[in-house]
Amino acid sequence: MSSKQKRKLTEFLFLLPTLIAFVMVIIIPFIYGIYYSFTDWQGTGAATKNVGFDNYAVIFQDAGFLHSFLITLLFTVLNVITVNVVAFVISLLVTSEIRGRNVYRAGFFVPNLIGGIVLGLVWQFIFSNILPSIGQSLGWSALSKSLLTNKDTVMGTMVTVNTWQYAGYIMLIYVASIQGISKSVLEAAEVDGARYWTRITKIQIPLMANAFTISLFLTLTNSFKMYDVNVALTNGGPVGMFMGKPVQASELLALNIYQTAFKYNNMAQGQAKAVIFFVVLTIFSIIQVSYNKSKEVEA
Amino acid sequence: MSASRAKVNQADIPVAQQHRFKWTDVLVQLGLILWAAICLFPVYWMFTFSLKNNEEIFGANVMGLPQNWLWQNYSRALNVGNMGQYFLNSLIVTITSILFVLIAAIMATYAMTRLQWKGRKRMNSxxxxxxxxxxxAAIVPLYTTLSRAGMLNSYxxxxxxxxxxxxxxxxxxxxGFMGDIPYDLDEAAFLDGCGVWGIFFRVIAPLMLPAVSTVGIYTFLQCWNELMFATVFISKEAYKTLPVGIQGLSGQYTTEWGPIGxxxxxxxxxxxxxxxxxxxxxxxxxxxxxxxx
Structure with a gap:
């Protein structure tokens, strides 16, 4: 073997573990998945035939899927707003000269360490037991029943729980970005007489554009993919009505895909939903990132 | 040093403004304490109700510390709820995954940043x-692949x-971390007679320790809490991880919440x-x- 061949082999050996895992577990299943979504495949590996766009035609008339799609969009939009507003405000507070800011920062991150299923169950207990008992003792009728069994409030509670969990993480990104702004710029503005509010809107926010791009991307993809909290908190319930049919009022897309494929064993349709899910998520992320990038300025 | 600077700054501020600053400080503190309470309350509540009986959880003592500390809830969760098994499974799966990720990722990073070859940028993308x-998007085909390979219900x-x-x-x-290691080290090792593998194992790998902890922690949190793959690929008790086990428990023991806590x-x-x-x-x-x- 020539030395050149030997070098090629070495390079290849370094990449081999990653390459194998990556191609076998992500790329091939992903491509197969797209192919399966055009067949009547039932997951058993038996002979399948090509059905064209039939699966897609069926899922776009499926009230449950369309409803999941819409509430996932709603959930994502609300979540992106609440998580980022809360995280940004907190990040301003914990980067001020306030006492104990490091302790606060560490504490605010704690919800992120807890698994989705664990915090989902804990919040489920809080919403279905603690809040009603407080509501009853105070005589507040709005709180006396669980907010999770009411189809009008269930999405709001999901957004609340997700904001509670995720704001601490996004806060860290904003904090890192605020700390990266050079002190001299802010001091110069202060000397020039810029008030606190002006310094934030005219200097800090424009200089933090990169952090906004990242944070919005993370919240957007995270909300869109939401699964474990959904399962533990509501498992899709309660029942609501959509297009004249009963649907699961809080069943987000990920849970809907899971139910179709593995509960109802409808693999091909589940996979078609997954393809739509992927395409929509990709389009949204690209739009969001390119829009935000166009707003970024160089410091 | 920063304290002395803060003093100078305060002296510069007119008296009236100093007063106003203190007020905002109080408000900020209150806001932070409130958010901290909201962040930590569910965690506090989880730990307290894990030590209570149903009576306390559902009425007599919803939010306070437990009156009788029922440590047997933990032994019940371990023995009856099979939590010991789930815990061990989570540990095995998580630690093995972390090791694989670390070895493969650092090797691939080395090949893509330190070795000169065409297409390394494209490989990275x-x-x-x-x-x-x-x-x-991959879970359904992955499920059938694992099923055909007879690998469902295994670590x-x-x-x-x-x-x-x-x-x-x-x-x-x-x-990011490998970019911080100076190339001079590679060259020095090369001149000392190290080959590509020698440079990797003797020079680069030991200097990647900070990356090891960062990547390791990240992977740990991903694997430890993962639910979707675990529910779909595992149905046998013997291989269930904590999230799946807990999901099962909450359906099983609806009568007794203490052990679930x-x-x-x-x-x-x-x-x-x-x-x-x-x-x-x-x-x-x-x-x-x-x-x-």
Whole structure:
């Protein structure tokens, strides 16, 4: 073997573990998945035939899927707003000269360490037991029943729980970005007489554009993919009505895909939903990132 | 030093303004305390109700500390709820996945940043695709593949997908750290007669320790709490991880909440212990992953 061949082999050996895992577990299943979504495949590996766009035609008339799609969009939009507003405000507070800011920062991150299923169950207990008992003792009728069994409030509670969990993480990104702004710029503005509010809107926010791009991307993809909290908190319930049919009022897309494929064993349709899910998520992320990038300025 | 600077600054501020500043400080403190209470209350509540009986949980003492500390809730969760088994399974799956991710990611990073060959940039972008493909888009075909290979209900059914889906982030973080290692070291080692493998194992790998902790922590949190793969690929008790086990428990023991609380607490304690010792690194690993992504 020539030395050149030997070098090629070495390079290849370094990449081999990653390459194998990556191609076998992500790329091939992903491509197969797209192919399966055009067949009547039932997951058993038996002979399948090509059905064209039939699966897609069926899922776009499926009230449950369309409803999941819409509430996932709603959930994502609300979540992106609440998580980022809360995280940004907190990040301003914990980067001020306030006492104990490091302790606060560490504490605010704690919800992120807890698994989705664990915090989902804990919040489920809080919403279905603690809040009603407080509501009853105070005589507040709005709180006396669980907010999770009411189809009008269930999405709001999901957004609340997700904001509670995720704001601490996004806060860290904003904090890192605020700390990266050079002190001299802010001091110069202060000397020039810029008030606190002006310094934030005219200097800090424009200089933090990169952090906004990242944070919005993370919240957007995270909300869109939401699964474990959904399962533990509501498992899709309660029942609501959509297009004249009963649907699961809080069943987000990920849970809907899971139910179709593995509960109802409808693999091909589940996979078609997954393809739509992927395409929509990709389009949204690209739009969001390119829009935000166009707003970024160089410091 | 910063204290003395703060003093000078305060002296510069007119008296009236100083007063106003204190008021805002009080408000800010109150806001922060309130948010901290909201963040930590569910955690506090989880630990207290894990030590209570149903009577206390559902009425007599909803929010206070337990009146009788029922440690047997924990032993019940371990023995009756099979939590010991789930805990061990989670530990095996998580640690093996972390090892795989670390070895593969650091090797691949080395090949893509230190070795000169055509197409290494393209290879890197290819690996970054993994960040954009959600597990939902691959889970159905992956399930049939594992099923055909007879690998459902085994540790490998989780270790392989977990490792693969954590690799992209592992590589992303490793590239940042490897860029900080000076190239002079590679050259010096080369002149001393080290080959590519020698440079990797004797020079680069030991200097990648900070990356090891960052990537390791990131992978740990991903695997420890993962639910979707685990529910789909595992149905046998013997291989269930904590999230799946807990999901089953909550359906099974609807009559007794104390042991469920104990199970939730047990799943959370390892992460909290790691956080107490490595909170700086954990926060940094999340920022590193995000900012470089």
């Amino acid at each position: 290819f690996f970054m695709l993994g960040l954009t493909i959600p597990i939902h 490998w059914a989780l270790i392989i997908p977990y490792s693969a889906f954590s690799l992209s982030m592992g590589i992303l973080i490793s590239i 104990a199970a939730l607490a047990m799943a959370t304690i390892p992460t909290l212990i790691v956080y107490i010792f490595l909170s700086k690194q954990i926060q940094e690993s999340f920022i590193a992953g995000a900012v470089k992504g």
